[in-house]
Amino acid sequence: MGQLVIAILAGTVIAAAQSAADFEKRVREAMTPSIEKQRASVQKQAASALPVANLPSRGFFTVPWPSTAPLVSPLEAACDPLPKEKLDPLVEDAAKREGVQTDLVQAVIAEESAARPCAVSRAGAQGMMQLMPDTASELGVKDPFNPKENIDAGTRLLKQLLTKYGGDVSLALGAYNAGSARVDREGGIPSIPETINYVNDILNKVPGAAVVPAVTPGVVPGIVPVAVPVKKH
Numbered sequence: 711m712g713q714l715v716i717a718i719l720a721g722t723v724i725a726a727a728q729s730a731a732d733f734e735k736r737v738r739e740a741m742t743p744s745i746e747k748q749r750a751s752v753q754k755q756a757a758s759a760l761p762v763a764n765l766p767s768r769g770f771f772t773v774p775w776p777s778t779a780p781l782v783s784p785l786e787a788a789c790d791p792l793p794k795e796k797l798d799p800l801v802e803d804a805a806k807r808e809g810v811q812t813d814l815v816q817a818v819i820a821e822e823s824a825a826r827p828c829a830v831s832r833a834g835a836q837g838m839m840q841l842m843p844d845t846a847s848e849l850g851v852k853d854p855f856n857p858k859e860n861i862d863a864g865t866r867l868l869k870q871l872l873t874k875y876g877g878d879v880s881l882a883l884g885a886y887n888a889g890s891a892r893v894d895r896e897g898g899i900p901s902i903p904e905t906i907n908y909v910n911d912i913l914n915k916v917p918g919a920a921v922v923p924a925v926t927p928g929v930v931p932g933i934v935p936v937a938v939p940v941k942k943h
């Protein structure tokens with residue numbers, strides 16, 4: 711009798727489990743079209759909310775793929791500028807050691823990163839004086855986001871460019887921005903509006919520096935000699 715009761719109870723449990731499984735299956739089948747419709751709606755909204763990358767007309771994907779926007783735009787670093795009381799001693803020490811005008815180093819830092827140690831450009835330049843990784847490595851920088859290391863290396867690079875161009879601040883700045891190869895090839899400040907503005911912005915902050923003439927279409931700006939005054943400490 712006991713075995714019969716157990717058998718009946720076991721059969722009831724199995725039947726209930728099968729009924730529950732069948733019920734769940736029927737519910738899933740009924741909800742699938744609705745879920746797929748909602749998923750398609752969400753994907754459509756996401757695609758319209760993001761910029762769409764250009765893909766080949768015969769690419770693998772059949773729908774546009776949302777492009778990824780850059781996380782950090784140029785000079786919008788997620789850190790505050792280095793306080794003046796911390797920045798000034800670092801600049802004065804590097805400028806004195808390399809024999810470069812303090813005001814010039816300060817102006818380059820202001821133009822390059824607005825004194826933000828964690829600044830990174832879209833091109834990959836890093837830190838206070840926006841050193842490219844290869845350049846930083848050549849200058850022995852271990853941590854480009856360390857203000858002292860970056861300023862020391864950037865000032866040393868600026869000194870090298872000033873030496874290369876005979877103390878001409880305009881050419882050194884043009885090379886710092888656009889590369890010395892471009893300056894050498896054009897025989898003067900590269901005819902790039904960004905570079906011209908960069909050089910002039912810095913020269914306007916440095917006492918006694920000459921301003922580079924505006925770019926005339928088809929005309930390469932000439933060399934503008936500027937002496938490098940060195941402050942005596």
